[in-house]
Amino acid sequence: xxxxxxxxxxxxxxxxxxxxxxDEMLTDPVLEQRAREIxxxxxxxxxxxxxxxxxxxxxxxxxxxxxxxxxxVGDSDAxxxxxxxxxxxxxxxxxxxxxxxxxxLWFAPIAFVLIGVFVxxxxxxxxxxQEAFEDLGSEDENTVSEILRQNEARDAS
Amino acid sequence: MKRLIAGLxxxxxxxxxxFFLWGLNPDRDPNExxxxxxxQPAPAFDLDPVPGLETPGLARSDLxxxxxxxxxxxxxxxxxxxRAEHAVLTRFVEREGMRLFGINYKDKPEDAVKWLNDLxxxxxxxxSDLSGRTGIEWGLSGVPETFIVDGDGTVLFRxxxxxxxxxxxxxxxxxxxxxxxxxxxxxx
Numbered sequence: 001x002x003x004x005x006x007x008x009x010x011x012x013x014x015x016x017x018x019x020x021x022x023d024e025m026l027t028d029p030v031l032e033q034r035a036r037e038i039x040x041x042x043x044x045x046x047x048x049x050x051x052x053x054x055x056x057x058x059x060x061x062x063x064x065x066x067x068x069x070x071x072x073v074g075d076s077d078a079x080x081x082x083x084x085x086x087x088x089x090x091x092x093x094x095x096x097x098x099x100x101x102x103x104x105l106w107f108a109p110i111a112f113v114l115i116g117v118f119v120x121x122x123x124x125x126x127x128x129x130q131e132a133f134e135d136l137g138s139e140d141e142n143t144v145s146e147i148l149r150q151n152e153a154r155d156a157s
Numbered sequence: 158m159k160r161l162i163a164g165l166x167x168x169x170x171x172x173x174x175x176f177f178l179w180g181l182n183p184d185r186d187p188n189e190x191x192x193x194x195x196x197q198p199a200p201a202f203d204l205d206p207v208p209g210l211e212t213p214g215l216a217r218s219d220l221x222x223x224x225x226x227x228x229x230x231x232x233x234x235x236x237x238x239x240r241a242e243h244a245v246l247t248r249f250v251e252r253e254g255m256r257l258f259g260i261n262y263k264d265k266p267e268d269a270v271k272w273l274n275d276l277x278x279x280x281x282x283x284x285s286d287l288s289g290r291t292g293i294e295w296g297l298s299g300v301p302e303t304f305i306v307d308g309d310g311t312v313l314f315r316x317x318x319x320x321x322x323x324x325x326x327x328x329x330x331x332x333x334x335x336x337x338x339x340x341x342x343x344x345x
Contacts, residue, residue, distance in 0.1 A: 045190060045298035058263070059298060062289045087200070087296045089193035123162065 019056045026068050035068045038080055042067070043094050051094055190298055194312045199229075199304075200294035204284025208266040210273065215258055215284030221310040226338040227256040229304045230280075231292065233264040234272035236300045238319035243276050245320050246303075250279040254340040255333060259283040262292050262300050303329070305336045 020039075026032040039053035044060040052060040052067075063084065070080045084092055096102050136144070179185070194200075199220055206214035220227055230246060232239040249255040259280035261269050266285065273280075286292055295304070298317065305314040314332040319325070333339050 048188065048190075058289070059292070062293055066290070066293060087193070087293060089191055089296070091190050119162065119165070 019054050019060065020064065021061075024061070024064055024068065026072065031068070031071050034077060035064070035071055038067050038071075038077055039064055041081065041094055042084060043092050045088060045092065190317070192296060192312075192315045194296055194304070194315060197312055199306050199310050199312050200291075202284070202291040202294055204260065204286055204291055207261050207264075207269050207283055207285040209270045210266075210278075210283065212259075212278060212280060212283045215260060215282040217310065219258065219282055220306045221308065223256065223308050225256065225340065226305050226307045226313060226336040227258060228333075228338065229258050229260060229306055231260045231262050231286075231295070231297060231300050231302045233262045233300050234268040235264065236262075238321065239301045240272075240276070241321045242301050242319035243279075245326060247277060247279040249329075249333070253333075255338060256281060260291060260295075261285045262297070263287060263289050305332055305338055307336065 020036070026035060036053060040051045042052045042063060044050045044052045044055035044057055044063075046057040046059050047055050050060075052063045066084070067080055070083055075083065081093070090097060096105060098106055199217055201217050203216040204214050206212060215229075220229065228246075228249075230242075232243070246255075246257055250257050257279050259282070261283050263286065269283075269285070284291065289297075295302070301319050303316040303320055304312055307313050313336045316325070316329055316332070320329045
């Protein structure tokens with residue numbers, strides 16, 4: 001049983017394998033943890049849809065080392081991200097910042113949901129109204145009874 | 158109200174269609190990374206020369222105070238497209254009077270020396286960026302990349318990838334002319 005569990009763990013190992021190589025890691029586990037968290041929010045500029053924490057690209061490695069270097073110097077997390085952002089722009093952030101230029105990006109989904117609720121709700125309401133029984137006007141009422149009377153007269157003859 | 162709702166699919170089709178049309182534009186490169194450096198001062202750096210090469214090293218101060226805007230090209234001997242680009246850049250230097258500076262990116266000095274001896278050296282100065290740190294300062298995403306830097310140290314233009322092929326050369330030539338990086342009365 002134990003061997004089976006061991007084999008299972010070994011089987012998992014390749015998935016846990018990471019781009020961060022041992023020689024990059026900091027000896028201070030707290031700083032290293034912060035570096036990992038920051039790296040997960042930074043985009044690799046070569047592979048573009050990967051964070052630098054999981055990318056094997058050369059530039060990603062350089063950026064990882066730079067993040068760690070800034071942390072060792074004593075930068076806060078925000079300062080490190082700002083340092084990289086100053087060089088690569090907003091593009092390097094995997095999570096776009098909330099600014100006037102990105103309002104459409106952040107608020108469009110909410111706006112679309114609201115529009116959907118209003119349009120859908122409006123449709124349902126108007127349909128329900130149509131189903132309601134509507135009284136005929138007195139003029140129509142007279143016409144109908146006139147026709148009925150004529151029909152009865154015809155049937156009788 | 159009803160007419161509005163009936164028109165919604167049409168409006169949606171127009172919006173999405175327009176989006177797809179924009180996406181199909183062959184001139185649009187989705188991989189293009191917007192550069193933050195344009196119209197910004199060039200980053201500070203000071204690189205040693207490549208050992209074994211007589212060409213002096215490169216620092217930010219070399220880019221500033223020139224009569225005309227100059228060109229900074231980031232290259233490496235291991236970069237295959239750089240080899241193709243090298244001929245284009247050499248032609249610009251020799252025929253058009255463009256001033257070219259190089260950053261040798263993460264390259265073994267002996268490889269760089271051999272590469273330049275084989276192909277010729279059009280660079281006035283070459284800084285050796287072994288660590289790639291200067292590359293990060295320039296917001297580099299790969300090699301080659303080419304920048305045009307104004308006399309006051311402002312970055313005017315950035316070209317990602319090799320300046321090879323008629324379209325790329327045309328774009329680069331336009332940028333050089335617009336920046337005034339080519340001397341008046343040069344051949345071409």
